[in-house]
Amino acid sequence: MSKVRQIDYATPRVLHAYSGKRVVRLNGEESRYKFTGEMIDGVEGEFAKIGEVRKDWQKSAFPLPWTDSPDVVRPE
Numbered sequence: 746m747s748k749v750r751q752i753d754y755a756t757p758r759v760l761h762a763y764s765g766k767r768v769v770r771l772n773g774e775e776s777r778y779k780f781t782g783e784m785i786d787g788v789e790g791e792f793a794k795i796g797e798v799r800k801d802w803q804k805s806a807f808p809l810p811w812t813d814s815p816d817v818v819r820p821e
Contacts (some may be wrong), residue, residue, distance in 0.1 A: 753812045754780050760807040761819045767793065769802055771810065778804055 754775040760782070768786035775781070781800045784793045785811050793799055808820050 748812065751812050752809050753814070754810060754812070756812075758810050758814060759785065759817045760810060761788070761817070762806050763808070763820045764806065767806075769807065772798065774800065775804075780804055 754771055756771070757773065757774045758771050759768060760771065763794050766788040767784060769782035772781040772783065779801050782800065782802050783798045784795050786795065789795055808818050810818050
């Protein structure tokens with residue numbers, strides 16, 4: 746029996762933003778529209794700095810992390 750493919754914000758992964766400006770490591774916490782993660786690379790600004798953990802990353806700005814996604818998820 747095959748596993749059902751589901752969206753998975755609990756597994757530690759690295760997400761690259763659609764804009765190409767931010768790279769975030771998931772911390773396993775999420776709400777309806779946002780997730781918690783640490784910015785590990787990208788363009789620093791008023792919103793986020795490298796090494797900063799934020800609880801308000803917008804899910805819509807990043808590709809979906811599926812249960813079968815690789816450790817690094819990039820926009821297609």
